[in-house]
Amino acid sequence: MFSKVLKWAARIVLGLVVIVLTVYGVFNFIFRQHASKKYTVTVRNIPIPNDSATIAEGRHLYEIKGCGECHGADLRGKVVVDDPAIGRIAGNNITYGTGGLPESYDNTDWLKALRHGLNTANKPLLLMPSEEFTRMDDHDIAAIIAFCRAQPKIDAPSIPIEMGPMGKILSVMGKIPLFPAEKIDHHKEQPNQVAKAATKEYGQYLAASCTGCHKPALTGGDNPVPGAVPVANITSTGHVGKWSQHDFITTLRTGKTPEGKQLQVKDMPWNMTAQYTDEELTALYLYLRSL
Ligand code: HEC
Ligand code: HEC
Structure with missing residues (x-):
């Protein structure tokens, strides 16, 4: 009786192992397909100055x-x-x-x-x-x-x-x-130069760097890093909608929000946003407030 139970338990465990390995095998196969895909692109060459x-x-x-x-x-x-x-x-x-x-x-x-x-x-x-x-x-x-x-x-x-x-x-x-x-849309051509000024258009251009975490619509959501804190909504419907331009700039330079929260660099990389110029942060603010 006891040995029968053991035999069945062993079969079940073995069965599960086979299932897990098969599923993983499928994932591994798909991963390799992505990683080894070869692209055909035409690189548009542009002059690289060195002044x-x-x-x-x-x-x-x-x-x-x-x-x-x-x-x-x-x-x-x-x-x-x-x-x-x-x-x-x-x-x-x-x-x-x-x-x-x-x-x-x-x-x-x-x-x-x-x-x-x-x-x-x-x-x-x-x-x-x-x-x-x-x-x-x-x-x-x-x-x-x-x-x-x-x-x-x-x-x-x-x-x-x-x-x-x-x-x-x-x-x-x-x-x-x-x-x-x-x-990436490998055929899209980028403009020669976007006008750098404290405008929401320039803010939209700069906000490309925020979309990876804050999502294309900048309304936040799940963190791209598994298990990390959720990403905040930074459009006018989030806290940013209540902040003055000065609040916004201070937050992105110090990580301290007007609500008194200290943002951690490992979650929100404000060490990076601290390097932006006033003009760049103003442009970002104007753009985010327009959303
Ligand atoms: C989130 C991390 C990350 C950021 C940010 C990043 N890179 Fe990379 N980069 C990588 C990784 C990882 C590789 C190696 C990828 C590989 O070998 O598959 C790489 C590879 C490269 C390569 C080598 C490409 C090659 O053919 O071997 C260059 C050049 C490069 N990065 C330049 C840059 C520049 C310039 C920036 C900023 C504008 C930048 N990277 C920002 C992660 C990053
Ligand atoms: C590596 C991912 C990442 C990038 C890139 C990033 N953020 Fe964040 N950001 C976060 C996370 C995660 C939080 C929420 C942190 C928390 O709740 O502690 C956050 C919070 C914020 C907050 C505070 C919002 C609030 O309600 O308190 C602002 C403002 C902000 N980000 C602006 C930006 C801007 C502007 C950019 C682009 C220049 C940017 N972030 C780029 C991950 C990122």
Whole structure:
């Protein structure tokens, strides 16, 4: 009697293991299909100046677009996610030092990475938010590239990306945005230059950097990082609707909201928004208030 029960229990456990492995196998297969998809794109080449004013603009953009969050302030690369279940994801060394970009990595390759989310083999770059960068105008993209290319070479190994089982499953389910290339309209041409001024139009242009977390409509919702705090609604129907321009600027520079909440950099990256100029924050405020 007892051995019969044991036998059945063993069969059930074995059956469950087989089911779990099969399901995981399917997820793994779909993940590989996404990761190995090869794209055909025509990169529109634009001139990349190398004067000091452009490089300085590029430095500011490198800071406000959060490149340093994943590639480090000095471009040597940085581990972004390191979790046994999710995986290890690191932005690579994007200097021309040993372990970084090869000497042959040219302006077309930079544009392909930033505007199309693809590597030199035309395969998707993981996690790199190119669906936001692709919305930048020629002037700004050129300035970022000019800045990056002007940085000193650093010898530091790029840490290879290794996805864990949970990371693959969540990405296939669309819970973590691993394949920005899939969200890009690869034929869309960006304007030459958007007018920089304290206007809501310029605010809309800048808000591309907020949509990854606050969602395209900026009304917030689930956090793209599994298990993290929900993302706030930052349109006029949220707290921002009650804030003065001064409140808004102070919040984005200090992380302290008028309601007395201290935003944590790991949730809301105000270390990044603190780098915006007054003009940029005013433009963002005007745009968000118009929603
Ligand atoms: C959220 C993290 C994140 C941010 C922000 C980010 N990157 Fe990346 N980037 C990555 C990761 C991860 C890779 C490696 C992806 C891969 O190899 O699949 C990468 C790769 C690259 C590459 C190498 C492409 C190649 O062909 O190997 C370049 C160049 C680059 N990023 C530039 C930038 C610049 C410039 C910015 C800011 C405008 C930026 N990145 C912002 C995560 C990020
Ligand atoms: C990496 C994800 C991320 C990005 C990028 C991001 N935010 Fe946030 N933001 C959050 C999260 C999460 C919260 C809620 C934090 C909390 O409740 O503690 C938040 C909160 C806020 C708040 C406070 C809202 C309130 O009701 O108190 C403002 C304002 C804000 N974000 C503005 C912006 C703007 C403007 C941008 C773009 C320039 C931006 N955020 C980019 C994740 C992000």
